[in-house]
Amino acid sequence: MASKAKQHPAIEAVLKSGTGKVKVAASDIDGVLRGKYLHLDKFLGAAEPGPGGGFGFCDVVFGWDSSDSCYDNATLTGWQHGFPDATARLDLDTYRRVPWDGGVPFFLGEFIRPDGSPYPICPRQTLKRVLKRAEALGVLPMCGVEFEWFNFAETPQSWAAKKGVGPEPITPGMFGYSLLRMNHKREFFNALMDEMPAFGIPIEGLHTETGPGVYEVAILFSEALEAADRAILFKTGTKEIGSRFGVMPSFMAKWSQQYPGCSGHIHQSLSDGKANLFYDAKSPRKMSKLFESYLAGQVACLMEFAPMFWPTINSYKRLVDGFWAPVKPTWGMDNRTASFRVIAGSPKATRLETRCPGADINPYLAMAAVLAAGLYGVEKGLKLTVPPITGTNQGAENIPRAPRTLIETTRNFRQSVIARDWLGDDFVDHFAATREWEWRQWLDGVTDWELKRYFEII
Incomplete structure (x- = not known):
């Protein structure tokens, strides 16, 4: 193996681990990690720098849905x-080690073309495309992700036996910020707090939310690519840890x-590598002009990227008026009813919280969407002319509501000049096709709602 690759600290760490194997994974279109174990020798070959590096991975991971239907x-x-191999x-x-899997070394991957250029429909590469444009603008996006998710006393076998109906939450009732409910599954709760940081996912806070068996986590902020890596690994890691305690976590939007749905809020700021460029002490709102342009970009065009943060049929069931999830592209000062919550104050903490996404996001794609919209505003020097809402959507009366179906947002996305500019035609066409497929599966499906409503009476 090339000495250059051996010099990377991760290579040395793997060699010292003595495990003889390495676990690797990459994101599919839906944000499901697809992976495998590699023998140490295979890993060392895959870790070679340059054209000879990498390993073959069937490109079906971009050609099928979350149920493995092509x-x-x-x-x-x-x-x-x-369905040939892609690299x-x-x-x-x-590099990480998985605490709940014997400390096996772990790496995330991304896909490349034969010439070494980014594979255009790889989600991690899509985010990196946006980040490269941010670099050209002289800014470094910093992000942090929050998830809400429900936890059920189920196993894959028990859930299959129930045929998708009637999951049992681990605790009853509506009890947010409850020490009592946390205590009910404290081994699971503590395992998340202890093992996630050991896996390179530092948790800023973890508590119960309003709903039976629902938790909320805030993952410590970092540079955007690392934040997306942490977010996708948190979802998979939570499921793996949960199974040890007879808990089935679900990040389904609703x-x-x-009950209220599950969010996947994304906090963002821009840095020059040293200072938070969103903060301006002289501004009455403590918002810099750069921050205002970034926010103006999200207000103006984020809905053109909507399938990237509302990616499933179920995503739109969360968008119910008066049920916590924002339904209009509004902004407000520390207002949780707005889509874009400005948190302005100290130089360190001033940031934007984009509250549209649900917990069912592919973190790479949702982060690419919010950053592209915001950076579009920076690139164009947009002015923040729309006033903030106050209270519960006061001032939003004349702002159009977001679409309620995946097919509507997908058609808008496919036609978006801005999305094509920032993400590329190949990605837009492919992702739109996958969402149209998802919509068609819904059209063909017969639900228990229909059976209950029509089976006897009609």
């Missing part, structure tokens, strides 16, 4: 190409009409 409308991958390249800077 798309019939994709062009860059599909049956017509025979997956490991990012050695993502599992029950009766």
Whole structure:
């Protein structure tokens, strides 16, 4: 193996681990980590720098949905190409060891073309494309992700036996910030707090939310790519840890009409590498002109990227008026009813919280969307002319509501000149096709709601 690769600290750490194997994974379109174990020798070959590095990974990971059904409308991958191997390249800077899997070394990967250029429909590469443009603007995006998710006393076997109906939450009732409810599954709760940081995912806070068995986590902020890595690993890691305690976590946007949905809020600021460029002590709102342009970009065009942060049929069930999730592209000062919550005050903490996304996001794509919209505003020097809302959507009366279906947002996304400019035609066309496929699966499905409503009476 090339000595240059051996010099990377991650390579040395793997060699010293003595495990003889390495765990690797990459994100599919839906934000599901697809991975495998590699023998140490195979890993060392894959870790080679330059054209000889990487390893073959079937490109079906971009050609099927979350249920492994293959798309019939994709062009860059599909049956017509025979689902060949694409080259997956490991990012050695993502090195971790998995505390709940015997300390096995772990790496995230991304896909490249034969010439070494980014694979255009790889989610991690899509985010990196946006970050490269941020670098050209002289800014460094900093992000932090929050998730809400429900936890159920289920196993894959028990859930299959229930045929998708009637999951049992681990605790009853509506009890946010509850020490009592945390105590009920304290082993699981403590495992998240202890093992996630050991896995390179520092948790800023973890508490119960309003709803039976629902938790909320805030993951410590970092540079955007690392933040997205942490977010996708948190979702998978939570599921793996939960299974040890008979807990099935669900990041579905809305599992029950009766309860609030689950969010995936993204906090953002821009740095020059030293200081927070969103803060301006001289501004009455402590917001810099750069911050105002960034926010203006999200207000103006984030809805053009909507399928990237509302990616499933179920995402839109969360968008209910008066049920916590914002339904209009509004902004406000420390206002949780707005889509864009400005948190302005200290030089360190001034930031934007984009509250639109649900917990069902692919973190790479949702982060790419919010950053692209904000950086569009910076690039164009947009002015923040829309006033903030106050109270519960006061001042939003004449602002159009967000669409309620995946097909509506997908059509808008496909036609978006801004999305194509920032993400590339190949990605927009492919991702739009996958969302159209998702919509068609919904059209063909017969739900228990329909059976309950029509089976006897009609």
